[in-house]
């Protein structure tokens with residue numbers, strides 16, 4: 001959930017961020033590989049030529065040492081990339097169900113599009129079924145763009161911008177990946193947010209149609225937007241040319257198998273549209 005009703009969906013702190021990105025297979029630091037990519041962040045979609053990542057990457061560990069994993073499906077050499085974050089708030093489980101379902105689907109390995117999924121970026125919160133991480137921080141208020149000190153409670157923003165290891169893990173991986181888009185799942189508002197952001201707007205509407213989720217009007221956007229400081233959305237949108245959509249699924253009790261299938265199909269269709277629109 002975002003903002004005042006809780007849930008929700010962004011300058012860079014290179015040194016710390018780089019140090020947390022590790023390769024799952026070899027546990028080798030990717031610092032050297034990331035730095036050239038970061039140097040160009042924010043300017044264009046051009047990716048620095050580098051070795052493709054393996055299909056599974058340990059992007060970091062939680063406060064309690066739990067792994068935060070990213071997995072790729074699709075073309076390892078794709079120039080078009082969609083990143084899906086299944087869960088940021090540990091008490092919002094249905095995005096992880098979408099990721100589970102998505103990972104069972106076959107995505108062409110030579111289709112020039114890759115879908116990367118992070119099932120949860122808050123494994124401690126997932127285990128404890130809490131919105132916040134193990135240090136009581138709302139990760140979606142902890143990103144450094146327009147970060148604001150928010151008191152301890154459901155939306156505690158942490159002691160300083162990007163103070164949390166989960167936040168820096170996602171930042172480092174995003175810098176390395178430079179996705180064309182991020183879809184970040186939350187609950188339970190039954191809507192697609194980020195319609196305020198002009199570059200995301202057409203995509204938000206498309207996602208709403210495909211997924212059967214209502215899209216809010218743009219009226220009152222600016223005021224609404226101010227109530228969400230330090231989000232992944234704000235950080236990504238400020239530093240990358242890609243678009244970001246916060247996909248707020250409904251309450252868990254109404255998210256049945258058929259809805260999970262529809263949300264999964266939506267992600268796959270959006271990945272194809274990202275690829276096709278770049279041709």
Ligand SMILES: [Zn+2]
Pocket residue numbers: 001002006007008009088089092185186187
């Ligand atoms: Zn949420």
